[in-house]
Amino acid sequence: MTLRSLIAQITQQDDVNFLLTNRIPRQFLTRFVGWFSQIEHPLVxxxxxxxxxxxxxxxxxxxxxxxxRSMHECFTRELKEGARPVDDDPGVLVSPCDAIIGAHGDIEGTTLFQAKGIPYALNELVCDGELASHYRNGYYVTLRLTSGMYHRFHAPYDCEIDQVTYISGDTWNVNPVALRRIPGLFCKNERAVLRTRLSPGNHLIALVPVAAVLVASIRLHFLDVLLHLKYRGPNVIPCKAPFRKGDELGWFQHGSTIIVLAPNGFKLCPQLEQGAVIRMGRRLLMLPLWKL
Incomplete structure (x- = not known):
């Protein structure tokens, strides 16, 4: 048995995994890793x-x-030209990132699920009652980025981002083990809410990048600030940033989760299901045909 397979066998045990990734000084280690990962020394x-x-x-x-030059540069690496072809079908919204598809489905009123039988409230996630009401009985899909994946995220459709809401919070791990054990986890962690209007159609789509342990830092190209644990405002950042489908929006420092919120009428594309791996640019949600 190799060292890697031994480590995998140990960390795949739920109790051990939860202990190693959550019962630690999460915010201290997150800040430390953020600093350490940017050391530019060949040996390090x-x-x-x-x-x-x-x-x-x-x-x-x-x-x-x-x-x-550094571990951070590897974490936030760019891809070769053409490595992620973007589906140009105007009837589909593409995945903004490489990910594993997590919990998804119809929003029950304003209730979503982070894992089977574990609900959380939409208004607690986005901290905006008006925005939450827009997605009442809508659709959601959770996209989980593992630490080894490509960590940049992109526009899921031609759109304009008109507001970013930054919400400071904790840094719990967001892997399946933690999602089964910590109620309202996504509402506890640091996150940003990107309010995005599609063009044409004017559908209001929200992308919610959620930070996690060791990854509490989100960089958005169209803002001149780095959103991280020490950022203290403003909480709501108005903007007017147009993007074409597939354009890069920003990146996580290491990897985490993006929750996509869509109004009533959107549905997951056929052949996609929970646990499936999806790459940025591949079809994710079907737009309501009567509103195209």
């Missing part, structure tokens, strides 16, 4: 990436470059 970089690869499946074959 090589050892850090080697250690990271013991715990995660990391594929650099489609990366724009494979030599990095």
């Amino acid at each position: 970089c090589r050892l850090s990436i080697a250690l990271w690869r013991l715990f995660a499946q990391v594929d650099l074959s489609d990366a724009k470059k494979t030599k990095f």
Whole structure:
């Protein structure tokens, strides 16, 4: 048995996984990793990436470059041109990121589910009653990025982002083990709510990047601030940022979750189901045909 397989066997045990990733000084370690990952030293970089690869499946074959100055540069790597073809069908909204499809389905009034039988409130997630009411009886899909995945996220459709709401919070792990044990987890963690209007159609789609342990930092290209644990405002940031389908919006420092909120009428594309791996640019949600 290799060291990597031994580590995987140990950490796949629910109790051990939960203890190692949650019963630790989460915010302190998150800040430390944020600092440490940006050290630009060849030996530190090589050892850090080697250690990271013991715990995660990391594929650099489609990366724009494979030599990095720091672990942070590897985490936030760009891809080769054409590595993620974007579906240009105007009837579909594409995945904004590489991810594993998590909980998804119809929003029951304003109630969503983070795992089977574990609900949470939409207004607690977005902290905006008016926005929450827009998605009453709508649709949601949870996209979970593992630590080894490509960590940049993109516009799911031609759109304009007109507001970002930053919500400071905790840094619980957001893996399936934690989602089964911590009620309202997504509403506890640091997150941003990107209010996005599609063009044409003017559908109001919300993207909610949720931070996690070791990953409490979100960079958006169209804002001149880094959203992280020490950021203290403003909470609501108006903007007017147009994007084409597939354009890069920003990145997580390491990896986490994006929750996509859509109004009534949107549905998950056929052949997609919970647990499936999806790549950025592939079809995710079907737009309501009567509103195209």
